[in-house]
Amino acid sequence: MKRWTAQNIVIGGAAGALPPVVAWAAATGSLSVEPLLLFLIIFFWTPPHFWALALFRTDDYARAGVPMLPVVAGPDATGCRSCFIHWCWWWSPPHPGRWAISTRSMA
Numbered sequence: 001m002k003r004w005t006a007q008n009i010v011i012g013g014a015a016g017a018l019p020p021v022v023a024w025a026a027a028t029g030s031l032s033v034e035p036l037l038l039f040l041i042i043f044f045w046t047p048p049h050f051w052a053l054a055l056f057r058t059d060d061y062a063r064a065g066v067p068m069l070p071v072v073a074g075p076d077a078t079g080c081r082s083c084f085i086h087w088c089w090w091w092s093p094p095h096p097g098r099w100a101i102s103t104r105s106m107a
Helices: 008-028 033-056 058-064 075-091 096-106
Strands: none
Touching: 008 033, 033 058, 033 075
């Protein structure tokens, strides 16, 4: 996938986030909210993380012909998409960081 589309990291993020869900299902024989939350955490973390790393290696990816987002869309668009994903994650209902902040402020 890496050499076919600029969305390679998004697709790879889903593939990389799936093993904990499979392991949970294999170990417990069922699915629950915990492995799904872990899937979401890994899935939403992966693209901004790897796009940030790819920004430092844009020239290498371009020379190798790998259509990473910073190569195809540029650094500004990559930064905007990363910020958008972080914003969506922060404001999503299952965000554990917001739970930690809200429970600390109640104490």
